[in-house]
Amino acid sequence: MTKPSFDEFLAKNVEQSDRPEHMPQPQKELWSGIERAINAESPTNASQSSQQNRVDVWRQATAIAASTLVGMCAVYFSMKPATQSPVMQMSNYFEQQKQTLLVQYGSQPALTHDWQVQLQELEQAEQAIKTVLENDPENAALLQMLAQVYQQQLDLINRVHQPRWQQI
Numbered sequence: 001m002t003k004p005s006f007d008e009f010l011a012k013n014v015e016q017s018d019r020p021e022h023m024p025q026p027q028k029e030l031w032s033g034i035e036r037a038i039n040a041e042s043p044t045n046a047s048q049s050s051q052q053n054r055v056d057v058w059r060q061a062t063a064i065a066a067s068t069l070v071g072m073c074a075v076y077f078s079m080k081p082a083t084q085s086p087v088m089q090m091s092n093y094f095e096q097q098k099q100t101l102l103v104q105y106g107s108q109p110a111l112t113h114d115w116q117v118q119l120q121e122l123e124q125a126e127q128a129i130k131t132v133l134e135n136d137p138e139n140a141a142l143l144q145m146l147a148q149v150y151q152q153q154l155d156l157i158n159r160v161h162q163p164r165w166q167q168i
Contacts, residue, residue, distance in 0.1 A: 085137055086137070086138075086143065087130060087137060087143070090143070090146060090147060090150070091130070091146075091150075094147075094151075094153070097150075097154055098153055098154060101158065101161075105160075105161035105162070108161050111160055111161070112160055115156060115160040118156055119156055119157070122149055122152055122156065123153070125149050126146065126149045126150065126153075129142055129145055129149060130146070
């Protein structure tokens with residue numbers, strides 16, 4: 001008996017595999033079981049699937065919330081004005097206070113007519129102090145003087161429009 005060559009062995013097996021009687025056929029019950037497993041989910045698979053859906057929804061909601069937060073922070077910090085010097089902060093604060101008082105007393109007649117000249121003199125003093133503060137912005141004495149000038153402006157506006165002897 002001679003041993004067949006590999007090519008002969010391969011050709012013989014290919015011919016046999018082409019015939020349907022040599023192919024293994026699964027049992028009919030096996031196919032129906034596979035079909036049921038594919039089409040219908042078991043209760044454990046359904047609960048796992050719903051839990052996975054919930055996890056996916058929470059991941060998406062978390063991602064949206066995080067993105068929104070990052071976007072809002074970016075907008076907030078991009079719109080935030082640059083930090084101001086103490087002189088500018090004080091000037092802005094007192095200017096707002098002064099404008100508020102002028103609007104509040106705008107309809108009331110002033111008791112003296114030269115109060116605006118005095119206010120202009122105080123504003124000139126304010127400008128002089130600010131000019132000196134440009135060279136030495138952290139000089140505590142100058143900052144104190146500027147605050148006093150601002151307070152004098154506010155007091156002048158209040159005194160001219162609302163004298164103490166009229167208050168009860």
